[in-house]
Amino acid sequence: MIKTDTKSLLILVCLIFISTIVSGQISENVQDTLRKNAVKIFLDCRNCDMNYTRQEIPYINYVRDVHDAQVVILVSDQNSGSGGRQYTYTFHGQMEFNGMDDTLTYTSSPDQTSTLTRQKRTDLLKMGLMRYVAKTPLFNEIEIIHNENLEAEEVIDRWNNWVFELSTEPQFESEETQKEMNLRNSIDITKITPEIKLEIRMDQFYQQEKYIEYPKTDSTLISTYSTGSLRMNNLFVKSLNNHWSAGLRWELGSSTRENYNFRTELLPSIEYDLFPYSEATHRQLRFLYSAGYQYNNYLDTTVYNKIQEHLYMQSLGIAYQVQDKWGSVNISLTGSNYFHNLSQNRIDLFTSLNIRIFKGLSLRIFGRASHINDQVNLAKGDISEAERLLHLRELETKYRVDGGIEITYTFGSIYNNVVNPRFGNGSNFRY
Numbered sequence: 497m498i499k500t501d502t503k504s505l506l507i508l509v510c511l512i513f514i515s516t517i518v519s520g521q522i523s524e525n526v527q528d529t530l531r532k533n534a535v536k537i538f539l540d541c542r543n544c545d546m547n548y549t550r551q552e553i554p555y556i557n558y559v560r561d562v563h564d565a566q567v568v569i570l571v572s573d574q575n576s577g578s579g580g581r582q583y584t585y586t587f588h589g590q591m592e593f594n595g596m597d598d599t600l601t602y603t604s605s606p607d608q609t610s611t612l613t614r615q616k617r618t619d620l621l622k623m624g625l626m627r628y629v630a631k632t633p634l635f636n637e638i639e640i641i642h643n644e645n646l647e648a649e650e651v652i653d654r655w656n657n658w659v660f661e662l663s664t665e666p667q668f669e670s671e672e673t674q675k676e677m678n679l680r681n682s683i684d685i686t687k688i689t690p691e692i693k694l695e696i697r698m699d700q701f702y703q704q705e706k707y708i709e710y711p712k713t714d715s716t717l718i719s720t721y722s723t724g725s726l727r728m729n730n731l732f733v734k735s736l737n738n739h740w741s742a743g744l745r746w747e748l749g750s751s752t753r754e755n756y757n758f759r760t761e762l763l764p765s766i767e768y769d770l771f772p773y774s775e776a777t778h779r780q781l782r783f784l785y786s787a788g789y790q791y792n793n794y795l796d797t798t799v800y801n802k803i804q805e806h807l808y809m810q811s812l813g814i815a816y817q818v819q820d821k822w823g824s825v826n827i828s829l830t831g832s833n834y835f836h837n838l839s840q841n842r843i844d845l846f847t848s849l850n851i852r853i854f855k856g857l858s859l860r861i862f863g864r865a866s867h868i869n870d871q872v873n874l875a876k877g878d879i880s881e882a883e884r885l886l887h888l889r890e891l892e893t894k895y896r897v898d899g900g901i902e903i904t905y906t907f908g909s910i911y912n913n914v915v916n917p918r919f920g921n922g923s924n925f926r927y
Contacts, residue, residue, distance in 0.1 A: 535628045538565035561855045572777045577688025579606035579659040584777040659686045675706040693733040701725045725751040738772040755875045757795045763788035784813040796875040808835040823851040843867040856906045863899020
C-alpha cells in the first residue's frame, strides 16, 4: 500500500501537470486571439525555407488548405540568362480580398549565396503581402524602412550577357574486395537575352570499377570494368514574336555503353506556344518540330551490320504546363522516327500531376513511359553477365516505364504558425 505522503506528492505533481497544460492552452488561445484578424495565407512553394519564412513574417496566419486562405500565393521558378533563377510570386485574393491579384518577380544572380537569395525572396513576399495586411488591424504593427544610401546607378555589363560555369565532381569508394571511381566534368556557356538564347554544354563522365577475388591469398584476381561518355549539346534560339521561335540544336559526343565512337546530330527546329511566352511561369502549351541529320560511327558492328551510317530524322513534341490554386500539371509527349525507315521510331510520354482534390486531400502522379524501336546503335554479339549486371552495354528493349503515385491526407488544426527547430526537422534525427 502506498503511504499517505507519497499519495499527496503524486496528487501535487498531477495538479502541477494539469495546470501547466491549462496555462499553455490559455497562452495558445491568447496567441490565436492576437492573430485572429491577421491575413490567412496558403503558400504553395516547394523550395521555400518555411521555418525562416514564419520567423520573418509573423504577422499573418499560415493555413494548410487553400480553401481556408484569404490569399493564395503560388511560387514558380525558372533559369535566368545570368545563371541564376527567376522566382515568380503570384498572389490570388479570395473571400473579402477577391479580385486583389498581383504578380512579383525576383531574379537571383549566380554569385549570391543561398542565404542572401532566401532573404531577398522573403523580402519580396513581405512587399506582396502589404496590400492585404494594410486592410487589417495589424497594419499598426508594421514599420517600413529603406536604405538611405541607395543611389541610382547605371549598370554596365562588361560580359555582355555571357555566363560561364565550370564544374568537376570526382568520387571514389574503396572496400577490401571492391573499388570504384567516378569522375564528372562539365562546362556551361550561355547567353540569354529577350531576343536570343544560346546554350553550350559539355559533359564528360568516366567510371571504373575493380573487383578483387581472394585478396588474402597468392592467387589474387582483379577484374576491372570501365565506361565513359562525352557529350556536347548546343542550342541556339531566335525569338520571332510572343508565340513563335526558331532554333538549331546540335549534339555530338561518344559513349562506350551506347556503342558510339562518335555521334553528331544537327536539327533545325521551330516552336509555337499557344499562350504568350510572357505567361510561361503560369501556363504553356508548346509545339516543337525538328528535322535534320545524324551521323553515327560505332565502336563495334551493330545488329544491322553497320560500323558507320548517315541518317535523317524528325521529331514532334507537345508540352503542356500549368500551375494554379488547384495544383499543377506537367505533361509532354514526343515522337521521333528516321526517314529511311518509319518503323524505327520512338514515343516518349512524361507526366507530373499535383492536384488538391478537396480540403486536406492531395494527389501526386508522376511517371514516364517510352515505346522504343530505334536502337540502331546496339552492338552485335552476345552480352556477358558482367555487362548486363554492371550496365556496361545498352540492352535491347521495346519499352521503358517508371513512375509512382502519392496520396496525402492531412487533418487537424488549420494553423501552422509556430516554429520549433529542436531536434531538427520532423523525423529527421540524423546530423
